[in-house]
Amino acid sequence: MKTALAVLMLSVCTFANAQEIKTAERDLADEVGSIDLKAGVTKNQAGAIALFYCERHIGGCGSTDAPVSQGSNWQITPRTGTDGSPDKDKILVGKHSGKVSWSKGPPLIYFRW
Known part of the structure; x- marks a missing residue:
């Protein structure tokens, strides 16, 4: 009886x-x-994706500029620091790949379509 109760409790907890x-x-x-x-x-x-990336992966990021179309990507400039200085590296959002990247951060793949 104790064994059966223990197995039942373990199953429920899992x-x-x-x-x-x-x-x-x-x-x-x-x-x-x-x-x-x-x-x-x-x-x-692309703007919403870049802001999401900025907030989670770029230290001191406060906002982003409007996306600019550059071939197969959108390029978005993150603004960092208390003065909102434009970062020299752009966030790239692939128009048809769903890939999001920034030179100093982890790449993300947008997978829900």
């Missing part, structure tokens, strides 16, 4: 503690919503 693992990519997808990568990331979506 099930109750099961949680979805949140990754930066999942957080980004939850915040920005669906994007049709075939049609391409819009300017507004």
Whole structure:
């Protein structure tokens, strides 16, 4: 009887503690919503993605400039420090790849479309 009770308790505890693992990519997808990568990331979506990246991966980042179209990417300048100085490195958002990168930070892949 004690063994059966122990097995039951262990099963319930394991099930109750099961949680979805949140990754930066999942957080980004939850915040920005669906994007049709075939049609391409819009300017507004690129701006939201860059701000998300800025807030989580660039120390001292306070805001971002408007996205600028550069070939297959959107380029967004992060503003850092108390004076909001433009960073020399741009955040890149792939228009059709969903890849988000900044030279000194981790790359992210936007996967919900």
